Amino acid sequence: MNxxxxxxxxxxxxxxxGTLFGGRLLEWIDEEAALYAIxxxxxxxxxxxxxxxxxxxxxxxxxxxxxxxxxxxGFGNTSLTLCCEVRNKMTREVIISIAKIIMxxxxxxxxxxxHGKTAKEFxxxxxxx
Ligand SMILES: CC(C)(COP(=O)(O)OP(=O)(O)OC[C@H]1O[C@@H](n2cnc3c(N)ncnc32)[C@H](O)[C@@H]1OP(=O)(O)O)[C@@H](O)C(=O)NCCC(=O)NCCS
Numbered sequence: 802m803n804x805x806x807x808x809x810x811x812x813x814x815x816x817x818x819g820t821l822f823g824g825r826l827l828e829w830i831d832e833e834a835a836l837y838a839i840x841x842x843x844x845x846x847x848x849x850x851x852x853x854x855x856x857x858x859x860x861x862x863x864x865x866x867x868x869x870x871x872x873x874x875g876f877g878n879t880s881l882t883l884c885c886e887v888r889n890k891m892t893r894e895v896i897i898s899i900a901k902i903i904m905x906x907x908x909x910x911x912x913x914x915x916h917g918k919t920a921k922e923f924x925x926x927x928x929x930x
Contacts, residue, residue: 802886804870806833810861820860821867826897827855829869830885837871838881838904840924842916850880851903859894866890873921879913880905 808814808829816822831849838847861867867889874882885899908914 802870802872804868806869808867810863810865820862833869833871834883834902842906842918844906846907847904850905853901857897859896861889876919878915
């Protein structure tokens with residue numbers, strides 16, 4: 802799993818309990834999944850269809866640094882299934898892990914689009930072509 806993104810927990814990211822607000826974390830995860838899927842599928846019209854169980858196992862507090870990891874579970878015809886793990890760099894605890902995030906590639910009419918991808922691609926290999 803690649804942990805591409807780190808976030809620094811700021812006052813505006815907290816819930817009334819003084820810990821990381823779950824909605825903020827889900828926003829970051831959804832954006833990370835979208836960026837990952839758009840780059841892999843080479844289709845900017847890629848949307849979130851489904852997320853499996855959300856279980857906040859631990860949290861973070863102001864000043865903590867967290868990191869968001871995404872990996873590929875599998876390629877479908879129009880979909881790409883990802884998994885995600887978020888870790889607290891300070892406590893080394895897992896904050897959340899999501900087994901399945903289903904992203905769907907769309908065409909210009911907003912209908913599912915067969916993306917034709919079957920394996921993870923790396924930018925350096927694309928540039929070499
Ligand atoms: C994405 C959308 C076009 C899919 O429409 P749909 O009628 O479900 O399309 P399909 O049934 O053809 O499914 C498309 C793909 O999603 C997968 N899929 C659909 N529902 C799923 C579910 N509940 N769980 C897992 N995968 C699912 C299908 O297996 C299919 O994958 P494949 O082509 O790789 O086999 C439509 O649901 C939509 O526009 N949703 C809103 C998306 C959005 O706006 N997201 C942002 C957050 S609000």
